[in-house]
Amino acid sequence: MMIPENLKYTRSHEWVKTEADGTVSVGVTFHAQEQLGDVVFIQNPEVGRQVKRGEECGVIESVKAAADIYAPLSGEVVAANQEVADKPERVNQDPYAAWMFRIKPDRPAELAALLDAAAYQKLAESEKH
Amino acid sequence: MLIFERSRPGRRNSGQMPAAPGAAGAIPERYLRTKPPLLPEASELDVVRHYTGLSHKNYSIDTHFYPLGSCTMKYNPRASNALAMLPQFLARHPAAPDDTGQGFLACLFELQEMLRAMSGMAQVSLAPMAGAQGEFAGVAMIRAYHDSRGDAARREILVPDAAHGTNPASAVMCGYAVREIATDTDGNVDTAALKVAVGPRTAGLMLTNPSTLGVFERHILEIEKAVHAAGGLLYYDGANLNAILGKVKPGDMGFDVIHINLHKTFSTPHGGGGPGAGPVGVNDRLAPFLPLPLVAESKGEYRLLSEADRPLSIGRLGAQLGNAGVLLRAYVYMRMLGAEGMKRVAEFSTLNANYLMAELRKAGFEIAFPLRRASHEFIVTLKRLKEENGVTALDVAKRLLDKGFHAPTTYFPLLVPECLLIEPTETESKQTLDAFVAAMKEILGEARSVPQLLKTAPHATPVRRLDEVRAAREPDLTWKPVNSER
Numbered sequence: 210m211m212i213p214e215n216l217k218y219t220r221s222h223e224w225v226k227t228e229a230d231g232t233v234s235v236g237v238t239f240h241a242q243e244q245l246g247d248v249v250f251i252q253n254p255e256v257g258r259q260v261k262r263g264e265e266c267g268v269i270e271s272v273k274a275a276a277d278i279y280a281p282l283s284g285e286v287v288a289a290n291q292e293v294a295d296k297p298e299r300v301n302q303d304p305y306a307a308w309m310f311r312i313k314p315d316r317p318a319e320l321a322a323l324l325d326a327a328a329y330q331k332l333a334e335s336e337k338h
Numbered sequence: 339m340l341i342f343e344r345s346r347p348g349r350r351n352s353g354q355m356p357a358a359p360g361a362a363g364a365i366p367e368r369y370l371r372t373k374p375p376l377l378p379e380a381s382e383l384d385v386v387r388h389y390t391g392l393s394h395k396n397y398s399i400d401t402h403f404y405p406l407g408s409c410t411m412k413y414n415p416r417a418s419n420a421l422a423m424l425p426q427f428l429a430r431h432p433a434a435p436d437d438t439g440q441g442f443l444a445c446l447f448e449l450q451e452m453l454r455a456m457s458g459m460a461q462v463s464l465a466p467m468a469g470a471q472g473e474f475a476g477v478a479m480i481r482a483y484h485d486s487r488g489d490a491a492r493r494e495i496l497v498p499d500a501a502h503g504t505n506p507a508s509a510v511m512c513g514y515a516v517r518e519i520a521t522d523t524d525g526n527v528d529t530a531a532l533k534v535a536v537g538p539r540t541a542g543l544m545l546t547n548p549s550t551l552g553v554f555e556r557h558i559l560e561i562e563k564a565v566h567a568a569g570g571l572l573y574y575d576g577a578n579l580n581a582i583l584g585k586v587k588p589g590d591m592g593f594d595v596i597h598i599n600l601h602k603t604f605s606t607p608h609g610g611g612g613p614g615a616g617p618v619g620v621n622d623r624l625a626p627f628l629p630l631p632l633v634a635e636s637k638g639e640y641r642l643l644s645e646a647d648r649p650l651s652i653g654r655l656g657a658q659l660g661n662a663g664v665l666l667r668a669y670v671y672m673r674m675l676g677a678e679g680m681k682r683v684a685e686f687s688t689l690n691a692n693y694l695m696a697e698l699r700k701a702g703f704e705i706a707f708p709l710r711r712a713s714h715e716f717i718v719t720l721k722r723l724k725e726e727n728g729v730t731a732l733d734v735a736k737r738l739l740d741k742g743f744h745a746p747t748t749y750f751p752l753l754v755p756e757c758l759l760i761e762p763t764e765t766e767s768k769q770t771l772d773a774f775v776a777a778m779k780e781i782l783g784e785a786r787s788v789p790q791l792l793k794t795a796p797h798a799t800p801v802r803r804l805d806e807v808r809a810a811r812e813p814d815l816t817w818k819p820v821n822s823e824r
Binding site for chain 2: 244247249250270272273274275276297298
């Protein structure tokens with residue numbers, strides 16, 4: 210299972226990467242896209258929207274299922290990745306490059322509450338068996 | 339091939355009969371077309387052959403066992419349809435005055451009364467024209483009730499994560515936020531999670547019982563107490579009513595509002611693309627808000643109630659009273675079944691489901707909730723088959739088509755990985771169920787010995803494996819002429 214060490218994770222299978230400018234990129238994990246199967250549709254939150262940690266802010270659909278994307282941190286949505294919305298197969302091809310949106314966090318301390326790679330691996334494995 | 343591709347310029351219905359020019363009548367010339375519309379030109383025979391040919395390629399309840407879980411694809415007696423199609427019903431104008439439609443209104447009034455008795459609710463409205471519209475009406479009544487008391491703080495509807503997707507959608511349509519409640523390992527609502535979520539913000543809880551996991555909610559009375567104690571209302575999604583018909587009444591479980599899918603349980607085929615009917619039943623406290631029109635009876639005379647009779651009604655959901663044809667079929671079917679027949683529907687639908695579940699388990703399939711008795715449907719999980727042989731629920735479903743069976747529901751509910759949701763219904767015989775088990779057993783053998791056969795299935799259908807991913811990513815839904823001169 211692919212779980213990069215340098216990222217943070219949520220229990221709802223988003224990955225979170227801190228960028229150089231202090232914003233965070235959000236996508237879904239390898240495990241999530243594997244469970245969903247071929248992704249056919251992505252709806253990102255609008256840029257400028259204020260989101261709260263844990264709030265539903267996007268949708269990801271595959272041929273099998275539709276799932277909500279939850280904001281991993283509170284803050285303002287400062288970018289949405291149109292390229293991934295246009296080509297949802299990117300999520301299957303390279304889930305950790307296919308960021309969906311970026312948040313400028315209000316409370317960077319929330320980042321510490323997210324799972325690290327080891328904790329996420331445990332979670333994903335417990336769901337598999 | 340599409341009917342458009344059979345089109346030949348100038349070909350028409352009339353064949354050798356002289357062509358009669360169309361009469362545009364009194365339409366002013368400036369509104370008349372100058373070019374004919376881009377419609378297929380075909381003879382009557384072309385059209386009959388085309389559509390009859392398509393129907394032969396189809397899987398239907400008339401031709402195949404159709405165990406599509408959560409859809410209740412049972413056989414609907416021809417008699418229901420024949421009687422609903424009597425010319426006296428068909429030719430009646432929906433806007434005709436009540437006094438010329440007493441027979442029609444009497445049937446609908448009695449249908450209201452039978453649904454009331456069956457569900458244990460105080461009053462029933464036949465107005466909603468589909469399950470989703472019934473849900474909308476139900477949640478709108480919950481909202482109207484809280485609004486009428488000035489209770490504006492209730493902004494949330496609780497929905498178990500096993501629910502049909504329409505439940506959260508209906509709640510959002512009525513302006514509510516949705517809060518999801520987890521399921522415990524036995525397939526019941528997680529009551530600890532429910533008690534954390536329920537409170538002064540709770541407008542109501544939407545529940546399907548038996549649930550989409552095919553089990554009866556064991557904690558229903560505890561759930562009822564928790565939600566009502568917090569001031570919320572209980573909504574019963576009638577999707578799985580077939581299993582409890584004549585046995586348990588939603589009203590007795592403490593529900594305040596219910597919708598009933600007549601096009602599942604009561605003699606209109608489900609999944610046929612409509613029309614449907616989603617009557618709503620309520621207890622006394624929600625009765626003033628019922629959608630209009632309602633049918634009332636006084637001294638043997640029937641009339642439709644309007645806003646003047648029910649000023650607090652949430653209003654009308656369409657121009658007329660529901661889908662008359664579907665309502666009449668339900669009426670005839672319920673009259674034929676009677677109270678005794680309804681009990682037998684519940685008994686045989688659960689008996690068939692439990693028999694099929696036991697036989698499939700014997701055949702080597704893994705049951706998702708092995709310790710629970712099935713209601714009218716049950717779930718097989720192919721998680722292990724996927725891990726060991728790389729064969730998925732989709733592959734098994736496709737291979738079933740080759741064996742002459744419509745596939746069960748796949749990948750729903752989402753909670754169970756690689757699942758098949760199987761609902762045999764009460765109208766299937768033991769011989770049909772045994773044939774299905776034999777086919778499933780063969781498929782399991784193939785999955786172990788020649789998995790590739792399943793990965794590329796179906797092999798015996800008019801079209802082979804369809805590219806569902808490409809269809810979703812690049813939908814191409816409009817026929818375009820290759821070189822149209824028009």
